[in-house]
Amino acid sequence: MVKVVGVRFKKAGKVYYFDPGNLDIKEGQNVIVETARGTEYGEIVVGIKEVMEDDVIQPLKQVIRIATEDDQKQMEENKRRAAKAFNIALEKIEKHQLPMKLIDSEYTFDDSKLIFYFTADGRVDFRELVKDLAAVFKTRIELRQIGVRDEAKMLGGLGPCGRSLCCATFLGEFEPVSIRMAKEQNLSLNPTKISGICGRLMCCLKFESDVYKEAKEELPSKGTIVKTEYGEAEVFDIDPLGGQVFVTVDDEEYILDKEEIEEIEHSKSSKSKSRKGNQKR
Numbered sequence: 001m002v003k004v005v006g007v008r009f010k011k012a013g014k015v016y017y018f019d020p021g022n023l024d025i026k027e028g029q030n031v032i033v034e035t036a037r038g039t040e041y042g043e044i045v046v047g048i049k050e051v052m053e054d055d056v057i058q059p060l061k062q063v064i065r066i067a068t069e070d071d072q073k074q075m076e077e078n079k080r081r082a083a084k085a086f087n088i089a090l091e092k093i094e095k096h097q098l099p100m101k102l103i104d105s106e107y108t109f110d111d112s113k114l115i116f117y118f119t120a121d122g123r124v125d126f127r128e129l130v131k132d133l134a135a136v137f138k139t140r141i142e143l144r145q146i147g148v149r150d151e152a153k154m155l156g157g158l159g160p161c162g163r164s165l166c167c168a169t170f171l172g173e174f175e176p177v178s179i180r181m182a183k184e185q186n187l188s189l190n191p192t193k194i195s196g197i198c199g200r201l202m203c204c205l206k207f208e209s210d211v212y213k214e215a216k217e218e219l220p221s222k223g224t225i226v227k228t229e230y231g232e233a234e235v236f237d238i239d240p241l242g243g244q245v246f247v248t249v250d251d252e253e254y255i256l257d258k259e260e261i262e263e264i265e266h267s268k269s270s271k272s273k274s275r276k277g278n279q280k281r
Helices: 069-096 127-137 148-155 179-184 204-217 268-280
Strands: 002-008 015-018 030-035 038-051 063-066 101-107 113-119 140-145 224-228 231-239 244-249 252-257 262-267
Touching: 002 030, 015 030, 015 038, 030 069, 038 069, 069 101, 069 113, 069 127, 101 148, 113 127, 113 148, 127 140, 179 204, 224 244
Parallel strands: 113 140
Antiparallel strands: 002 015, 002 038, 030 038, 030 063, 101 113, 224 231, 224 262, 231 244, 244 252
């Protein structure tokens, strides 16, 4: 087992583990840590805990110190300067007529690098742009191309549900989302209905999918024969979240709660075979 703390560098960003050393670190505090990008300022979102050594990437970097007021002021100053750098970069991109959309900019905490995030339909030759930016800001320049989902995460906004985007509020990492998840939830397969503002399938299809799977396990599948107060019935639809089953009995349709039915072992296919056998005789 190894002792760690979880640090997040951006709102709804990925959580990284660090070695707390001998520091008495608590959740909610800000800390200074050493990363691959240099010295960074982050927030403790997971307090000191022990995890298996296989669950962390070795060697585990140590927290340098708990952030001070001066560190906080430096972060605020970096954000102010990054906002000015953003506007200057927009002018340079327009000057070079590059087919790219600038999304965000940020200085690393130690001021060793200025990073610009952008989206583009393909590869962009921005070598001349980097030279211009380096001449203006006198520091290392990095242009990082991101996808449309990352763009939505950075910019934020409201989803089709009317709430703030999941990716911008609490979703730390993107997970694969498939059209099958929409089918399992009986949603319209109209792209405009199941896509987020990024144009990709909505992230909520993924984490809501597990709820539907658990609910469906407690209900009979479509085509199953069940016992009801009206006699043997065939299930033609279900409402997983409502816990209801839609059945037919002698061409009459009924809506029943799951407690009002009892599943029979034979299926629709066996019943249909029986009917065909009777017709042959």
